[in-house]
Amino acid sequence: MKFVCNKDDILNEILYSMDFTSQRNSLSITSNVYLETSGGRLIIRATDQKLGFSTEIAVETLQAGKTTVFCEKLLNILRSLPDTKIDFSLEDGMLTIKPEEQNIDFKLRTIGADEFPSLENSESSSYFTIPQKSFTDMANQTMFAISEDETRYFLCGLYLERNASGMNMVATDGRRLSIVERTFEEDLPMFPSIIIPPKFFTELKKLSTDEGMLDLAITENILFAKIGNRTFYTTLIKGQYPNYRRVIPETQTYTCTMRIQDMLDALKRVSLLVENKAKRIFLDISESGVLLTSDESEVGEAKEIIACQYEGPDTKVSLNYTYLVNPLKVMEGEYFSISFTEPTRAMTVKPDSNKDYFHIIMPMQPNA
């Protein structure tokens, strides 16, 4: 195997590949990156057996062939090299990396390409196309509500389901829930509801070219995504997602509207004195304004009033302030509303502008 390519071309792809290798053990084949060249192309693959990545770039193939090398070392070597064309050649199980016209010579031990696990594949016909931005935005509006409790592993991912005219994305940790119900103009096929590990979206964001399109293919166990020449996939979280519809209140009696920025600023200040484990704040909602208070503690207490539009009885609710901060930080528009029926029941948090997402927050026990 022998090929020549620009440093930046290959470095970029190895950088992406790195995230898909298993980084625990340098002796494992899945810590390696797969390189295969023929006919002026270099195919690069990486997998940790859960996620997989495959891409190709144009190179000058001098001799077709394939091998695998320890991805992290290859990445560090490439990073250290000057910007120039680089010769790669495989001899006696060692991959030689040599920048042209330089006295630099790296040799990396390889593992045979035959030992590299085969990547999952999906028929190109099963892909459907949507705007990248729309899909990553759905994740942005919900991702923070994913559970971190591994005993409830099925809540540790984003739930994606087909709706009549598009897709719903849902995240919940059992205490708050965030949902986007998005309509797509593009034709979407029917697909089974799936639970997507959050790492998929971390990678999607890195690989995203923002304005472009995204091809998705969904099977029972795997979600495939394609952006340009790059294909990646994740195995899905298996398990029964709870019947989340049941916990979304159909109607709420009272609605209080506030400026998003007012609330964020006030939360930032009042939360300075909020006890760190429970993270509880109180909202005293009245027609004259919303009073935010921290619990009284040894350290002290904090109070702040913000303006609101509200008609209803004076109501005190207590909740984990991060459940408000997380969605408000990414909420569009100027105003948002908190709707409720009783201070001890689920509240609905919505952008005031006509958007397709909202959040359900369970309060804390008021006076325990």
Added chain:
Amino acid sequence: MFHAAKTMMELEPVIFHVDMDAFYAAIEVLDNPSYAGTCLLIGGNSSRGVVATASYEARKYGIHSAMPMVQALRLCPHAVVVKPRMARYSQVSSQVMDILRQFSSDLQQISIDEAFLDMTGTRRLFGIPRQAGKILKERVKKETGLTISVGIGASRFIAKMASDYDKPDGLCRVSQGKEIAFIDAVGLQKLWGVGKVTQSLLAKHHIQTTKELRSYTMDSLQSLFGKSMGQFLYLACRGIDPGIFSGEAKSHSISTETTFEHDVTSLSILEQTLLSMSHEVMFRALEEKQIGRTVGIKVRLPDFTTYTLQATPQGTIYSAEQIYHLAKQLLLQKWHDGTPIRLIGVGLYQLYEGSRPLQEELFEDPYQKKRKIEQVVLALQKQGKQVFKAKNLETPTPSEK
């Protein structure tokens, strides 16, 4: 010179061991005076139930705690069996503990009906130890209607045996320097920590009295009885605290333990004991508004080898059943069928204020629901209502894991 000597006198350690007399039975009599003077057995009356407490009248028939109920009823067929009301007991217990705390802030609660109180340096407040003990007994009697036995000594070990020496309604002080005489008076048969098995072991080596026991060196006792047991015997017969009750965290834990009168080898008795102790611990935690992060068990084998094991589940520990399940899992890690156990304990550790706000759940958490039920049971029982969770009293079936 004189001044220094006086200070030394004042700092002589004074430990109270407070033991409530036939605690569960006494409360039942208090709440239902018609039980007075009867053979009262507290415990589950199913075929696998065990006696949690027996009244002094019942003890005359040879009934003791952890005895299978069936056997107890054979010994005393006319006994009255009452199901335990843990919530009520823990309420009274915390009432008593509150009184104790007024005598000294250094309180170590061993179980629902037992506590050590470090009264060192309180002479000016309450008078000499015996006088303080008398005031304490009167206060408890006046405020709760219950009698307690108080043992006073320079160590926990001596205090514990002293409370047992003059029971019920006792007050026994062993002054410093009189420990060996006290041990000899108690005798080898009643020496704390020396059960039937140890006694027969000792008899094999022709050791019948504490005096004879003292004639052996530490080394020879350890070679005869094993390291832990040998050391225990060597110290115990000299009236030196073998450290049985030390090492227990003073705060941030709620625990209880049961020493079996006869070593137990049956899983079903261990399960029952764990279950009732789990309820005791849970109700004490509810009463003190504490929530535990960690469940621990303590297992002591007949040779005094002691294990402690802990488990910290992901979520919150909400109910007695949860404690029981964790405790049982821990037990099964160390215990194999037929291994005799002399003591078993259950505790909640890493406690935090239960008054800390509880986050409500969107989806139902089965354990949280159970905690709520237990809170309701506690509230109702405080109003004097007789409420039981049927499941608490049933023997867990072997299939339940």
